[in-house]
Amino acid sequence: MEQRYISPAVITRLPRYYRYLNDLMDKGTERISSADLSRIMNVTASQIRQDLNHFGGFGQQGYGYNVPHLYQEIGRILGLEHEHAMIIIGAGNLGRALANYVNFERRGFRIIGVFDKTDRPGDESIRGHRIMGTDKLPEFISNNRVDIAALTLPSEGARKVCPILTEGGIKAIWNFAHTDLDVPEGVVVENVHLSESLMKLSYALHADENRQD
Amino acid sequence: MEQRYISPAVITRLPRYYRYLNDLMDKGTERISSADLSRIMNVTASQIRQDLNHFGGFGQQGYGYNVPHLYQEIGRILGLEHEHAMIIIGAGNLGRALANYVNFERRGFRIIGVFDKTDRPGDESIRGHRIMGTDKLPEFISNNRVDIAALTLPSEGARKVCPILTEGGIKAIWNFAHTDLDVPEGVVVENVHLSESLMKLSYALHADENRQD
DNA sequence: TAGATTGTTAATCGATTAACAATC
DNA sequence: TAGATTGTTAATCGATTAACAATC
Structure with a gap:
């Protein structure tokens, strides 16, 4: 076909x-x-x-x-017969939530690394992964096949880390930061903008008020 | 206009x-x-x-x-000049992430309650909110104006709790559970299906493989 | 075979883009 | 006023639905 x-x-x-x-x-x-x-x-x-x-x-x-x-x-x-190696960048609540999500694991999305800004308390870990500083990213990416990078850090950090990922050859970015990312041809970005989703809900809740203003 | x-x-x-x-x-x-x-x-x-x-x-x-x-x-x-009182149902990692999201607060989405299944350890709290059992929901809703309910619990729980919310008069549901919800006319649901988002990313990553099969 | 239901073409509907007159 | 740029209509494009011949 x-x-x-x-x-x-x-x-x-x-x-x-x-x-x-x-x-x-x-x-x-x-x-x-x-x-x-x-x-x-x-x-x-x-x-x-x-x-x-x-x-x-x-x-x-x-x-x-x-x-x-x-x-x-x-x-x-959907490509679900492949295993996907995923890293999470940003070890806040949301990153933690993704890392602990059993359903992803079940579908073959395996988390192989968690990163956060360098100045992170040394031995904190998420689901068995020690949190690495983002300064370790280039080395990690070149030593491990990474299919997907989830960005669960603030906008500025996301924009900063993005070129490091794409230069390292990562082809898929799952972006939770409240910013659009500029990526080279061939790299795919899937955005999850939670505040925009919440605003849509807010709109729907008040849509009738907009009828005539 | x-x-x-x-x-x-x-x-x-x-x-x-x-x-x-x-x-x-x-x-x-x-x-x-x-x-x-x-x-x-x-x-x-x-x-x-x-x-x-x-x-x-x-x-x-x-x-x-x-x-x-x-x-x-x-x-x-978008309705952002209104204050919105929000409750979070499901005190797992994702619920915790939403509860701690300062940006929402800044836009006037104020969290006024966090719920989880009844058999929750008594005095655990999230951002100053003691986690209440979902059995307390009807009472809470009738005593407090709740604009938005965020569902961050498994599908079955979400389907079960949904009618309680709508019968209590809640008009907006922010649904993170992997299920569609049946709600009465006039209630709005905004879905955030993370696994479906991840699958889209997986598709895009492998789209070229589908070219001819 | 007759009945059911797909695969697919054609018709409709809606959303995006182009064009330009209105107007600040 | 002349230039810029909107508001809005018309043209195009794409997505959804309807219809039905193909076929299991």
Whole structure:
């Protein structure tokens, strides 16, 4: 199956399909039609079929989709059959939260290092990882394959550390800092801007007030 | 200025404008044109003008936009001139991270309570808040105005606690659990699905492998 | 085979961009 | 006033939905 450019909108929906298929597997469901899945997920059956067809024919006419097979295929598309070595930069509460997140580990995202500013108390550790100073980053990156760097430190630190990561060859950055990052071609950044998410919620909560001003 | 339905795409961009305008204010910039802002933000000037015009004429022909004024207006649209009382349900690492997030406090999101399952060690506290059992929730909600509930607990707990919150009259839920929530009309949910975000990153990292399979 | 349901094309809808008249 | 730049309409682009022929 040849595959061209896939729109971000489609990609964003894949993990959600994956989650629902996982639920269906847990319930022992063997097959599902786009119509049934559309009812469960609150999307149109048409969208499900369109989305999945970007990646090839996973279904069968008159039958629907085989749940475990589709689950596995989407996992493969998402790259989840690979192990990912991840480092966390910023050992505050959020970094700690990510480091301790068992679900990521379960999906093959393995944390291999935790960093923070140099002047960190020496032997503090997170989940068995001694916290290293960011000055150790270049050495660490060149000695270990790092697939993903999660940035859970303030904006300024994130912008400073970013070129060190990309120069070290890291190709994926999971950015929790409240700033956009400038990265070279070929490096992907996934932003999680919590305050922006909270502001959206605040907007929705007050949307009616904006009706006429 | 009459205002009708605003698309989610526009809303999502507002906090980002807000952030860049804040940066400009810090630099002491008094005014900016859509063209200049578009260069800084990597969007089209046309989009900026369209977006802002949904809410009324904030600019001036031949001049551009007054930075502090536009900043304030977007803040108002986002509901940031209100104080928001927030509770956190789930006192794990993530809940702890949110509770300790000074930036939220600065924007008027004040944490007034932290909850976790009942069988929690009695006198543990987060940022001055004793952790209460979720069995105390109905009473707490009826005695305190709660604007936003952040759910930082496992999916099952989130689904269980959700109706308690909505029945108590809470109108906004910030959902970090890996599940979709069913809420009554008039209640807004903002989802932060970290594992789905991570999967998107994983996809992007391996997108080239999908080219032909 | 008949019934069900996909894969896929065509129609619709919405969002983004371009263009330019209005106006400061 | 002339120049700049918005507000806004029209054109384009992309994403979603509908429809149905293909096929299991």
